[in-house]
Amino acid sequence: MSDPDPTTEAPPLPQSSPPLQGERVAFTGTLASMTHQQAFELTENHGGTATQHLSRQNTMLVVGEEGWPLEEDGEPSVKLQEAADLLQTGHPLRILQESEWLQLIALEEPEQEAHKLYTPAMLHKALEVPVNQIRAWERRGLIKAVRKVYRLPYFDFQQVAGVRRLLQLLDSGISPDQIESSLRRLESIFPEIERPLAQLELLVQDNRLLLRDDAGLFEPASGQRFFEFDTPDRSEDADVTLAFPAGASEKTSPCDNPDQLFQEACLALDENELERALWGFRQAIQLLPTKAEYHFHLAETLYRLNNLAGATERYHTTIEHDPYYLEAWTQLGCLYAEQDRHEEAIRYFQGALSLHPEYPDAIYHLAEVLQQLNRHHEAAKHWQTYLNLDSRGPWAENARHSLQQWEAQTNEQ
Numbered sequence: 001m002s003d004p005d006p007t008t009e010a011p012p013l014p015q016s017s018p019p020l021q022g023e024r025v026a027f028t029g030t031l032a033s034m035t036h037q038q039a040f041e042l043t044e045n046h047g048g049t050a051t052q053h054l055s056r057q058n059t060m061l062v063v064g065e066e067g068w069p070l071e072e073d074g075e076p077s078v079k080l081q082e083a084a085d086l087l088q089t090g091h092p093l094r095i096l097q098e099s100e101w102l103q104l105i106a107l108e109e110p111e112q113e114a115h116k117l118y119t120p121a122m123l124h125k126a127l128e129v130p131v132n133q134i135r136a137w138e139r140r141g142l143i144k145a146v147r148k149v150y151r152l153p154y155f156d157f158q159q160v161a162g163v164r165r166l167l168q169l170l171d172s173g174i175s176p177d178q179i180e181s182s183l184r185r186l187e188s189i190f191p192e193i194e195r196p197l198a199q200l201e202l203l204v205q206d207n208r209l210l211l212r213d214d215a216g217l218f219e220p221a222s223g224q225r226f227f228e229f230d231t232p233d234r235s236e237d238a239d240v241t242l243a244f245p246a247g248a249s250e251k252t253s254p255c256d257n258p259d260q261l262f263q264e265a266c267l268a269l270d271e272n273e274l275e276r277a278l279w280g281f282r283q284a285i286q287l288l289p290t291k292a293e294y295h296f297h298l299a300e301t302l303y304r305l306n307n308l309a310g311a312t313e314r315y316h317t318t319i320e321h322d323p324y325y326l327e328a329w330t331q332l333g334c335l336y337a338e339q340d341r342h343e344e345a346i347r348y349f350q351g352a353l354s355l356h357p358e359y360p361d362a363i364y365h366l367a368e369v370l371q372q373l374n375r376h377h378e379a380a381k382h383w384q385t386y387l388n389l390d391s392r393g394p395w396a397e398n399a400r401h402s403l404q405q406w407e408a409q410t411n412e413q
Helices: 036-045 078-088 098-104 120-127 131-139 157-171 176-184 191-206 258-270 274-287 292-304 308-321 326-338 342-355 360-372 376-389 394-412
Strands: 024-028 060-063 094-097 147-149 152-156 211-213 216-218
Touching: 024 036, 024 078, 060 078, 060 098, 094 098, 120 131, 120 152, 120 157, 120 360, 120 394, 131 152, 131 157, 131 258, 152 157, 157 176, 258 274, 258 292, 274 292, 292 308, 292 326, 308 326, 326 342, 326 360, 342 360, 360 376, 360 394, 376 394
Parallel strands: 024 060, 060 094
Antiparallel strands: 147 152, 211 216
């Protein structure tokens, strides 16, 4: 038997089929990563056929992850209702979450957890939800951090988007019972439906009824008393002792409980009652001056009152009491950048990154400042690092655009 001729070419390896070959794909809900039109084009590019409507010819339905797929009237989306009917008749329809579809067409790696976890600032940009609102949701148990680096929380995108959608429906007048009924109808499709149901219950509880008696406000269901703040007249940011609001008895006064003062001040901050929040945080600090979290929230309140000097000082105090308070480092960087004190801003962003090298907020803001200083080569490295951590949302788009601009300028030289 003769040896094979080494000059003979090996037969070509068979090419793999496109991941969506033969698939007819429909989309429902708001996509977090792109528009529906872009999703249609990607489907076609990967061998599938995108359809506007769902029928028995469809083999796949992709559900967007920017909130639960409920219509303005609180009902499940039409396509989801049609999908449930098709599944009941035995039709072999695959229902994928958006992230599963992205993995299928190799736009997102399943092991890249950074694509799914977001800091409060990233969620603010992606979902247009204020950072203080996200913090309030965490305090009330509506959302839970998937992981924390020191004090910095990282959240699951869909969890936060889901709360926002439920709030939109409740604010539009849809009854909690109707929303719950709609979510229950999705149980056969989404086994994790218990999470939004629990969120809904907490949201409804949050709209609690408070009554007033001679001693102040109380909740009839629990008998719990609630501390009220007066709005003191203040002309400057000074540490002084303020009188307890008139009308509240010493028996119900929580002035000796810094944590209760802090919680009530947070509620005032959530309601944009900034002077009340200012009063409460200051009182809490007088009772427990080493608590970094108290100073951090006081700094945020001062910033929202346009007191930049006071806010800067309080963020510094936060770091003095807790050198690992990452968000305080970044907030200082942002405050200095806002005042065109770029070198100081860089110092504090780099300080944050020395503690947490993969901190997306600090990486993004550092790249912004470096770009403003025309240090484009340095900025480009940070834009790319950011994109390695986050591939979707406005910050990712801006990072991608800035990087493309720099690469184009480099190629022209």
